[in-house]
Amino acid sequence: MEKWVYTFGSGKAEGSARDVTRLGGKGANLAEMAAIGLPVPPGLTVVSDACVYFLKNNALPEGLRDEILAGIATIEAETGKRFGDAANPLLLSVRSGARSSMPGMMDTVLNLGLNDQTVQGLGHSAEDARFAFDSYRRFIQMYGDVVLGLDHAIFEDILDDAKARFGHENDTDLSASEWQEVIRLYKALIEEELGEPFPQDPMVQLAGAVGAVFSSWMSARAVTYRQLHNIPGHWGTAVNIQAMVFGNLGSGSATGVAFTRNPSTGEKTLYGEFLVNAQGEDVVAGIRTPQALTEKARIEQGHDRPSLEKLMPEAFAELTAICDRLEAHYCDMQDVEFTIERGALWMLQTRAGKRSTRAALKIAVDMVDEGLIAEEEAVSRIEPASLDQLLHPTIDPRVARQVIGSGLPASPGAATGEIVFTSEEAMAAEQEGRKVILVRMETSPEDIHGMNAAEGILTTRGGMTSHAAVVARGMGIPCVTGAGNMRVDQRNGLLLGLGVKLKKGDLITIDGSSGQALKGAVPMVQPELSGDFARLMDWADKARRMTVRTNADTPADARAARAFGAEGIGLCRTEHMFFEGERIHVMREMILAEDEAGRRAALDRLLPMQRSDFTELFTIMHGQPVTIRLLDPPLHEFLPKTEEEIADVAAAMGLLPRQLSQRVEALHEFNPMLGHRGCRLAISYPEIAEMQARAIFEAAVAAARETGAPVEPEIMVPLVGLRSELDYVKACIEKVASAVMREAGLTITYLVGTMIELPRAALRAHVIAEAAEFFSFGTNDLTQTTFGISRDDAAAFIPTYQRKGIIERDPFISLDFDGVGELIRIAAERGRQTRPEMKLGICGEHGGDPASIHFCEDVGLDYVSCSPFRVPIARLSAAQASILQRRETGKS
Structure with a gap:
């Protein structure tokens, strides 16, 4: 029989930190804190499976209510209070808790259990009465917003009007009787808007709150957050129901948030804020200016109000000791929430604290130096995409x-x-x-x-x-x-x-x-990528198996990538070299020439330009591998489009604009991305491939002589679907290579391979590998041709697919493992059946995506290639993928 509820409190718990999948992060850590003897208000966690059931069936699971009641009975026994009792009421907080932290994205209800009778039991004295009615007001406002669906601004308007009428500036100035008037107005609003009174039955309140927290998993803000952080929608959230403790019981009470280290800098010092006489939502909402925890922080931030260290020294000392204990227990920086109720400290949450990337690096490196974690653990803790903050x-x-x-x-x-x-x-x-x-x-x-x-x-x-x-x-x-x-x-x-x-x-x-x-x-x-960053990246480089190259078409890209640690160029798109200045005019003349002689005349002018580009790239990479893709895009991208451009090109070619327009029209394609491009160009016009091959080999000779480092170009033939296509183009390349080496008197080691970007190429990889010496997976086009989706048009509907749960990730951002990934796996396996030592890499935009890099490690690719600024991200992701695979296979 399914267990829906796990209890915790008084030094014991039914769950632990290991149960994060079912209990969520908050519930698992509440259980862990309770089990190690920290002061945690007793409570229970409703597992995330119940949320999945609720969202699917629009009802709570059978048996859940009875388990919750049994859990509440345990809380009652530990606190000596009773849920719904008019004399000594137990009040509850109802909070979400997904397995991955989603701060502020889902709903919370506090002070649950208050009604017209229990509020009297909460307010025994004059001071308590004011507190009790303020708490009741807060509960109605929060419940009305979260559970009943009324705009919280309506309640704020009522409160603002009441403060003005009573002559008060702050909420804390209202008396018990004035709060009662606000409560009356709140309840009247609810009945007017919804046609029924505010619920007085505590169990009805609780069922409504649990359902609302479950429903908030699918709120627009939560869905957006999950999409941004790649959190699966099918996880659901757990719900934590705890005995309330109160930070708003006067000057001896407080509530706050603390980090065991500074989340912005990583400095090893207690860091956070608190508010006197307040509940937790007051700190997060920012409606009151918080106070510093420590005297050091108070002085640095220029606060004139006392720190917690000065105001409540005993509670501060206990909090400091608990924070030290939690950090040592979890071996990570912790983000804790706490409440001080009339001098007694209660811990409401602990979790791994969110931190800036700079802080994350410092904390990870410091913890290695402190002996808390190993180097590989430090590498595993940094979110690769977050390195973008430092670049x-x-x-x-x-x-x-x-x-x-x-x-x-x-x-x-x-x-x-x-x-x-x-x-x-x-x-x-x-x-x-x-x-x-x-x-x-x-x-x-x-x-x-x-x-x-x-x-x-x-x-x-x-x-x-x-x-x-x-x-x-x-x-x-x-x-x-x-x-x-x-x-x-x-x-x-x-x-x-x-x-x-x-x-x-x-x-x-x-x-x-x-x-x-x-x-x-x-x-x-630009930032200096040294210190903690450099140390951690050194550890990452030691841990990873795959090498990391860059996609670079210009010397500036290549230099930037080298500075970021690139180990070669995995994709040089030669067409990008033709769009600047005079080159575009010569390129247009070549394309629009009516015969081979005209094309060769233009290519002779392009040759020194290409040779110069390649020489500089080879020199910058200084012996590291450079993969150069032959001309790939549809020719129409280079063609003149405006009347002025047509007139200029026509004049240069000695043609009438009308004649040139007819030639441009003749080259028009209905679907150019699947048209006359890639290897099809080299087969139709082999003189183009010959010119590019000569530029590559002559540049390799020049760079080798200049640097003294051997240059081993890798020439990539794009859009191959048939082995015969590759055979034809490869023969052209080899003929030019032999000629250049004979002319230079120098032997050049080189590879000829292909970009796998068509499903047919992946399926026939074992045949294509008979001619290809390496495969580079062009996942941009492979995704387009596998899905039958144009990358340029996908933005019109992919977000809708994600929002409606048709797909979880945009396949052009993160690799589609089941479809495109399966083709890559097939091609890798079949290619290596034919050529066991074949070099395999990936050069699409997915080469900089952490999830895709993990897939590449699993498939056994030799390298990934990405844009220059994503090289550090790829280096770290590749290291984490290697570490994870070793852990899963049990290898050291």
Whole structure:
């Protein structure tokens, strides 16, 4: 019989940290903390399978209610309180907890169990009465929003009106009787809007809250977050039901968030914030300015209110000791939530803390030095895609800054963009190719799509653990929060800073490392990839099996890739060399020539250009392998299109514009991507392949003599589907190679291979391998031809497919393992049946995607090739893939 509920508390638990798949991250860690004797409010976890069942059947599983009741009875026994009891009520928190952390994306309900009777039992004294009615107000507002579906802004409007009527500025100023009036108005609103009263039965409240948390797994913001972070939708979320502890019981109570190390810098120091007389949502929402945990942080951040260390020294000492114990237990930096109820410390959550990439590197390296983890574990802990944060410019320290406001350095890095005030504006700007900074008073989970579209985020409210800060750090987006000396005038679309008034569209720069907002665009500098980064990448290089090459068509690309650790060029697209300056004119003359003599005349002019390019690439790579793909694109891409271009080319060729237009029209193709391109060009016009081969071999001779390092070019014939196609082109290449070597008096070692980008080529790989000396998988075209989907048009419907659960990932971003991947696996196996030592690689955009790289390791490819700025990502991903495979196979 399925077990739906696991209990924890009082030094024991039915689950543990190992049960994260069923209990979710929060539930598993609550069980672990309880089991090792930490002060955790007793509770129970409803497993994620129940969520999957609920979403499929729109009902809770049979037997779940009875298991929850039994779990609540356990909580009652441990607390001495009873759920629904008017004299001594047990109140509950109901929180989500997926196996992968999704901060702020799903719903929470606090103070559950309050009604018109139990609120009286909660408020025994005058001070308690005020607290009790405030708690009841909070519960109705949260339940009305999360479970009943009413806009939380409606409740805020009622509260604001009440504060104005009673003459108060802050929530904390309202008396018990004034809170009762707010409660009356809240309940009247619910009955008016929904046609039924606010539910008074605690069990009805609980069933509604559990269902709402399950449903929030499919909310728009949660779905968007999962797509951005590759979290499968079929996982579902667990639900954690715990006894409430209260941080809003006066000056001796508090609530807060702490990191065992600084999540922005990685410094080994307790880091976080707290609020006195507050509940947890007050810290995250940013509606009150939080206080620093430590005196050191208070001084550094310029706060005038006391730190937790000064205000509650005993609770602070206990928190510090627990944080040290948790970090040692999990061997990782922890993000904890805590509540202090009248001096008693309670731990509400621990999880691996989200951190900036720079902090992640420092923490991983430091923990190796501290003996907590091994080098390979450190390598495994860094999210490869996050390295992108380190590979882009930061503000030049030498330039003057026009500071227009300042806040907290919530997520490091710098970004420049136009001001936008809504997520919708950010999305529209991204689609138009404009870079923007999203400026808000505060962000909420509904802003996830706009945050992802923005270059950076600036909020005037909130702290280091606010929604904007946590999400931005996870995304690697620069963020400044709590810029209190700036104001957003939403109505008029203005940002008011220190002496400036900026409108939508004005340029600003934010520095997420200093917390400053600057007027206009500011010069940037490239980061130094040394220190912790260099050490960790050295460990990664020792751990990986596959080599990492780059896709580079220009010397600038090749130099950048070498700086990032590329071990050769896996794809040089020669057509990209023909689009600049005078070359495009000569290329057009060659294509439009009416006979071979005309084509050869143009090719003779192109030869020294190609030779010069290849010589420079070979020299930069200094003996490392360079794979050069012969001309591949449809010829129409080079053709003149405007009347002016046609007239220019016609004049150069001694033709009338009308004659040239007829020639252009004759070359028109209905489906050019499946037309006259790739090896088909080399077969139709072998003089093109001959020119390119001569340029390659002459460049190899020149570079070898200049550098003293042997050059071994790898010549790749594109779009091969038949072995006979490769045979024909290879014969042309070999003829030119023999001629150049005879002329130079130098032997050049080279390979001729093909790009596997057609399903037929993959299926006939064992035959093609009789001629091909290497395979390079062109996964961009292989994905197009396997799916029958144009990459250029896929954006019109792929997002809809993802949203509706038809596919999980965009196959042009992350490899389709079941279809395209199967063809790669077949081609690799069949190719090596014919040629056991055949070199295999991947050169499509998937070569920089971590998930795709893991697949390449599994298939046994020799290398991956990617764009220059993704080389570090690929190096780390390849290392992690090797480490994982060794662990799975039990090899050291």
